[in-house]
Amino acid sequence: MGRHEPERTCIVTRTAQPSAGLIRFVLGPDHQVVPDLKHKLPGRGVWVTARSDLVREAVKRRLFARAFKADVKAPESLADDIARTLRDDLRQALSLANKAGTVITGFEKVESAIAEKPLSALIHAAEAAEDGRRKLANQLRKRLGDAISGFPVIQDLSNDELSLALGRSHVIHAALVAGAGSDGFLNRWHRYCTYCGSEAYQAGLITGAGAPTIMEPDGSERNE
Secondary structure (H helix, E strand, O other), X not given: OOXXXXXXXXXXXOOEEEHHHEEEEEEOOOOEEEEEOOOXXXXXXXXXXXXXXXXXXXXXXXXHHHHHOOOOEXXXXXXXXXXXXXXXXXXXXXXXXXXXXXXXXXXXXXXHHHHHOOEEEEEEOOOOOHHHHHXXXXXXXXXXXXXXXXXXXXXXXXXXXXXXXXXXXXOOEEEEEOOHHHHHHHHHHHHHHHHHOHHHHHHHEOOOOOOOEEEOOOOOEEEO
16 A cells, blocks of 8 residues: 655645645745755745746745744745756756666767667757757657657757756757656656746647657557
């Protein structure tokens, strides 16, 4: 029997849900509102659904002061600060996936990997040319057919961010081979996209619903 995950109540929506879908906040020594993204900081916490618009609403309506029952400091930049932290975490997760050997870079190598390896995602730099994206999408479509709609194509990070994360210059296209390292990266990517909103999510995933498709070497697919 699985362990029951405790539910917490969002101070904005007033709805209870598992803590994994919320961001915990605590007060720092100067009564500054501090996001506790790992749910580990000491002190009393209050919770907000993990979406940037709801964090902004909590700041605008001064809901942190009401929840903590104290005069607190919640900067207007709080929602954007969290987005930057989640983006940094995403880059770090990609670096870890690369160290685990689950990242392939270079257009030709990615093109070959689509046909030969069990992939869990494609990654394009935000500046990647449309022609390159289209050619790789066509390769995916040949292999997956209609199942392409469930395959993650990540294009949130810039060339500089990808190059820094992967320790090489001018990274434009990459593929993520299925494995423990890729799972960690995809989990952080989903969290980042969910936080930033549906527009960011749809920009990075061919479809916004369902589990991502994993391509097996024999051409079959499975869902995570």
